[in-house]
Amino acid sequence: MTTSLNELETQLVALKQEATPAIAKTDTLDQLEQLRVNYLGKKGQLSQILRGMGKLSPEDRPRIGALANEVKEALQQSLDNKRQELQAAQIQAKLAAETLDVTMPGVYKPQGRIHPLNSIIDQVLDIFVGLGYTVATGPEMETDYYNFEALNTPQDHPARDMQDTFYLPDGNLLRTHTSSVQIRYMENNEPPIRIIAPGRVYRRDTVDATHSAVFHQIEILAVDEDITFGDLKGTLKVFFQELFGEDVDVRLRASYFPFTEPSAEIDVKWRGKWLEMGGCGMVDPNVLKTVGYDPEIYTGFAAGFGAERFALVMHQIDDIRRLYTSDLRFLQQF
Known part of the structure; x- marks a missing residue:
């Protein structure tokens, strides 16, 4: 043991x-x-x-x-x-x-900025949405019917000469304005309607400091009973006062567009100068008939603006091409 x-x-x-x-x-x-x-x-x-x-x-x-x-x-x-x-x-x-060494310099990532053109479009949309308008969109490749004929511009109409157009082999074309969106919307909706149609449009223009073959339009349309030319002018005045400030003046000059009657050019007095901003008018009765509206009951007004025009004026830009070149030296100012 x-x-x-x-x-x-x-x-x-x-x-x-x-x-x-x-x-x-x-x-x-x-x-x-x-x-x-x-x-x-x-x-x-x-x-x-x-x-x-x-x-x-x-x-x-x-x-x-x-x-x-x-x-x-x-x-x-x-x-x-x-x-x-x-x-x-x-x-x-x-x-x-x-561990993060706070004494070391950080990795610099520049803050993104919204493009001045997109910024202008957003501002315009915000104003009109605040006025009760609905944003509407449509195809950039259009038929001749929606781009011209439904807008009171048949094939032999001289107004077609005002818009040099990119036609496609199948007979369609790149839209020359966003007015085609208005036709498509009216075909599928009954009055009253108030829409704003922003988008890219195409015209066979010679590119220079104030012209581009591709640019952006913003168009408005209102159709209801008893709408008058005074409603159009009042709407435009409220819009431009919101965009440019309370002290701007708005005037309308007689003009011609095939899809409105009467028609007018829109001028805004800003910083002491009258500047042309777009076109407008009362919707032509033929356009209302085309979409099935009774022009004896309904009236409407329409107006169109170039987004690039707004950007050039508000930011004092001297050449429209600066908006498309993606030059950071230019874009970083905004």
């Missing part, structure tokens, strides 16, 4: 001497867990040693039990200390990898 007691004591001391440096040398939490299972697990070395206690006399068992508890507590303390050390090192490594 004495030999068995000494053997167990020797095994417990040897286990402590083996495990303590092994725990201290561990580099990872996974390795540490493997050591815990190897030494203190249910099938670990300490459990195997304690199985020999059954051969001891009753008076020797407490001695071995006390020594086993001492070894177990020592190893458990070593495991806990090493675990805390490894966890702290892991946290420090993560902080070092993810």
Whole structure:
């Protein structure tokens, strides 16, 4: 029995001497867990040693039990200390990898800006939506019917000469104005209607400081009972006062458009000068008949503006081509 007691004591001391440096040398939490299972697990070395206690006399068992508890507590303390050390090192490594050094210069990312043309269109839409208008859109490739004939401009009409057009091989064309949107909308909606139609349009123009083959139009249309020319002028005055300021004057000069009668050019006095801003007029009865409206019951007005014209005037831009060249030296001013 004495030999068995000494053997167990020797095994417990040897286990402590083996495990303590092994725990201290561990580099990872996974390795540490493997050591815990190897030494203190249910099938670990300490459990195997304690199985020999059954051969001891009753008076020797407490001695071995006390020594086993001492070894177990020592190893458990070593495991806990090493675990805390490894966890702290892991946290420090993560902080070092993810820390933002505020003393270093940041990566510069220039702030985006809305294009001056889009900005003008958005301003105009906001004003008219505030007046109760609905935004309407349509295709940029149109039929001759929607672009001309439905707008009181048959094939032999001299007004077609006013708009040099891009025709396509199938007989369709790139729309020369957004008035075609008005026809499409009226065909599918009954009065009263109030719409604003912004969009890109095309004309076979010679490009220079004030002309472009591709530009943007904004057109309005209102149809209801008892609409008058005075409603048109009042609407235009409110719009331009919102866009340019309360002190602007608006005047209408007699003009001609095939789809309105009477028709007028719109001038705005801004910064002491009269500037032409667009065209307008009362919707021609023939146009109302084309879409199935009774001109004896309904009347309406329409007006059209060039978005580029607004941008040139409001930002004092000297050449329309600057709006299309994507030159950052120009665009960063806005």
